[in-house]
Amino acid sequence: MGNAQQQGKIGADYAENQEWSHKGESSNLRSKFVAVEIPSRLIARAVDQMASLPGVGRRTALRLVLHMLRRSEDDVRRFSDALVAMREGVSACEICGNLSESDLCDICTTPGRTENLVAVVEDLRDLLAIEGTGHFRGRYHVLGGVISPMDGVGPGDLRIDSLVARVASGEIQEVIFALPTTMEGDTTAFYLNKRFSGHGVKVTSIARGVAVGDEIQYADDLTLIRSFEQRVLYSSSSKSNSDAS
Numbered sequence: 654m655g656n657a658q659q660q661g662k663i664g665a666d667y668a669e670n671q672e673w674s675h676k677g678e679s680s681n682l683r684s685k686f687v688a689v690e691i692p693s694r695l696i697a698r699a700v701d702q703m704a705s706l707p708g709v710g711r712r713t714a715l716r717l718v719l720h721m722l723r724r725s726e727d728d729v730r731r732f733s734d735a736l737v738a739m740r741e742g743v744s745a746c747e748i749c750g751n752l753s754e755s756d757l758c759d760i761c762t763t764p765g766r767t768e769n770l771v772a773v774v775e776d777l778r779d780l781l782a783i784e785g786t787g788h789f790r791g792r793y794h795v796l797g798g799v800i801s802p803m804d805g806v807g808p809g810d811l812r813i814d815s816l817v818a819r820v821a822s823g824e825i826q827e828v829i830f831a832l833p834t835t836m837e838g839d840t841t842a843f844y845l846n847k848r849f850s851g852h853g854v855k856v857t858s859i860a861r862g863v864a865v866g867d868e869i870q871y872a873d874d875l876t877l878i879r880s881f882e883q884r885v886l887y888s889s890s891s892k893s894n895s896d897a898s
């Protein structure tokens with residue numbers, strides 16, 4: 654019967670709510686906040702989803718959800734459709750790991766870019782920052798992170814084998830490390846340089862115009878341009894000290 658079905662559904666949702674109220678004291682407090690203040694299980698479900706985003710706490714999630722509730726149904730549908738379409742239509746470029754709506758990204762398929770010059774970056778935001786300067790006309794390789802034993806990120810978790818394969822194929826003359834000036838960035842560059850040995854590729858690193866400890870993606874355009882213009886030949890000694898010259 655319809656009524657029983659409805660009851661079962663509500664029961665299931667209730668059980669779901671109960672589940673995250675048993676996860677510990679702090680989440681218990683949060684669930685109380687939600688359970689007491691949210692009058693609708695549909696709203697509670699939307700808050701759960703919103704709060705799963707990085708940096709969004711449950712109070713912020715509730716504020717955003719209530720904002721969405723004030724917008725028209727068409728508006729909200731456009732919002733959710735855009736997310737679904739993005740998730741379904743965007744994937745990593747098969748060559749460089751840049752995000753793309755087809756198998757190969759625009760940068761890898763644009764004629765006129767220097768094919769044999771490849772900048773290695775940590776993630777897409779770094780690529781976008783470098784592209785934003787309009788000064789680099791080579792291509793990229795997006796690692797998807799840097800080696801960080803503390804965070805459990807090893808070479809196997811990154812797009813390193815495909816980079817080594819690109820180098821081994823002979824298509825690349827120069828690899829430019831445009832990695833963060835952090836210990837993890839240095840470790841990654843050191844590891845990659847070792848993997849490239851024997852392939853006869855020129856390996857450079859962008860100049861340390863970017864302050865030590867800073868992220869590439871937060872550097873201003875001028876610093877990024879200068880870093881590229883003053884890039885230096887990478888060697889093991891530049892891992893610990895780049896001021897040798």
Ligand SMILES: [Zn+2]
Binds near residue numbers: 746748757759761
């Ligand atoms: Zn690509």
